[in-house]
Amino acid sequence: MNNHHSAEILDLHPHRAGRTEPLDHLDRLEAEAIHIMREVAAECRHPALLFSGGKDSIVLLRLAEKAFRPNGFPFPLVHIDTGHNFPEVIAFRDRLAHELGERLIVRSVEDSIRQGRARVKEANDSRNALQAVTLVDAINEFQFDACLGGARRDEEKARAKERIFSFRDEFGVWDPKNQRPEIWSLYNARVHPGENLRVFPISNWTELDVWTYIGRERLAVPEIYYAHQRAIVRRGTQLVPVTALTPPLADEAVEQVSVRFRTVGDITCTCPVASTAATVEAIIAETAVTSITERGATRMDDQTSDASMELRKKQGYF
């Protein structure tokens, strides 16, 4: 899988498969995700789709279009806003929700902090983990019984063991040792009042699948996913963006480097990677040969312990 092969991917016409043509792996993953979304629409009373403006949730929106158009989505879009955002991602989020004509609900971690529901030690600390508080509050406010999310099993080892329909108790807690068996594609979406499900339609997708799909479907993504010049400081192996919330330390030298973001999260804990990939094709080519995992390269909060994600999930994180 080398650079010069990826250009052809954009010429792919999806869904040409007829009776005799086998489906390719993206067709299968897409059909599985559509099936899952329709199950949620049919089985759950108040579902929601978690939409951050990041690439995985952008893919979810296209899959929702494939599942339900020409009708509207049977769920609102919900963003749990950390307040530590890349402004272009928030602009993108609003624009896409508007273009789709779907309802967007925003609940902010900032509000949870102001109300004393979420606590921070330092004003500029990462708010990724605090999202759990605001999310669980939003679930209670709107009585959501299922939240569709764009998490993938290849992202992280705790996620590799999570079900597609992941049951959460009334505190939003994931109990990895007590998961419902998930057999065939017979999903059990039943919950008691106060309990809820997190549902991950692209569980079986990899980072490369997501980019290949973005290319195939010609999906727009926020500009910061593409290579751009940015002021950074080098901290260990990571490139830390210089922002108002993440100023350089006294002894650090600020450099201008061509970078792109592989994930987009809380600005205080999301790092770009050095890259000159300015097109989807170039990103696909880089993703196919990269030697560092998506979160390993970019998330400071996953580096703190072997089980960071697992601990956050046990606290209600999606």
Added chain:
Amino acid sequence: MDQAEGIMHTELLRFITCGSVDDGKSTVIGRLLFDSKAIFADQLAAITATSKRRGLSEADLALLTDGLQAEREQGITIDVAYRYFSTPMRRFIIADTPGHEQYTRNMVTGASTADLAIILMDVRKGVLSQTRRHAHLVRLLGIRRVVVAINKMDLVDYDKQAFQRVCDEFMAFATPLGFETITPVPMSALHGDMVVERGTGLPWYSGKTLLQALESTPVDEEVVHAPFRFPVQLVNRLRVAAGDEERGYLGRIESGTIAVGDEVVVLPAGVHTTVSAILTYDGPLRDARAGQSVTLTLKDPVDVSRGDMIAGRVSAPRCDKSFDALMCWFSATPLDPSRRFLVRHTTRTVQGKVGAVAYKLDVNTSAQVPAPAQVVMNDIVKATLRVQQPIVCDSYATNRPNGSFILIDEVTNDTIAAGMIL
């Protein structure tokens, strides 16, 4: 095929790995991921650090498959984990199931979506009772293709006779089980012989490596050749013209193929009609096949709702209010025959009861043993179920998606059993 074409049309193969830590299962998976370049530098750095902490000189590839904190602490595997890797030809999804506690339940889960099984053996030990259990369960779940990975060849000096002996022993018991293909591969996962690379230890072996076996096994097309089955997930109102409405039936084609103009029957009502359109977001299709999620419209105004089945008129499925099934009991609470459960089959959920239990299956031998006084977790039993509304089904042996069901406890909402209709 050139690589670019490979990327453009990569098939998807799902497989399950059966074996225990003692057979080197984690090492085989670790080696498969590592040598096919699915392991990233930061993952390798993490397991190298852990290996060093445990006093090992080299990175223990088996650590790549450790997921949860408790597993790392206790050195065990708790749950089914899914892992992903790809080659230019195929994308693979591995269902990695643990080898001890709750084994049957986890293996049934992992095998339910797999096209192929790797049955792992230690060449020094040959066919063990767990090997028999794996083969029987895999066959029971309808997997027709197995790769027998005969590992630890380095510990018998890569002896060809030792490999042949274990092969013969496996074939002798597995042939009657009726697998379509059985592909034995000798290997040393520890040294990397015949997993992805051919290595140097097995010059006498000219067959496929494990990866080549995974790449060349036909992706199961049985569901495409089975009769058409379309369980309706949802009904959408589509506006065809001003004031004019049509109904679209949303679902995934579980088996067979369909084309515009094909005659179909809506079940359980039994009404006959014709497919007038196959709609997708990307435009209408002339025909479609198993695995595709589409919207169908019908020529006649028929009453169709979630849980109904649109099926081909030839070889229509059964509509049963009572049926026999093999059930794997998942719940820690034993089966209570006096209780009502929810039976979830395709998109239909009905109330049901488990009646007479005819026998229990010995998973090590597939022998039928007398029904136990109580059906407990990990038991596989043959039972008769009665349901309050008919289900539209086929036997699991002829149609996996339309022959499978789960039982849900109405009170706890837990999934308490998996069933295969006979």
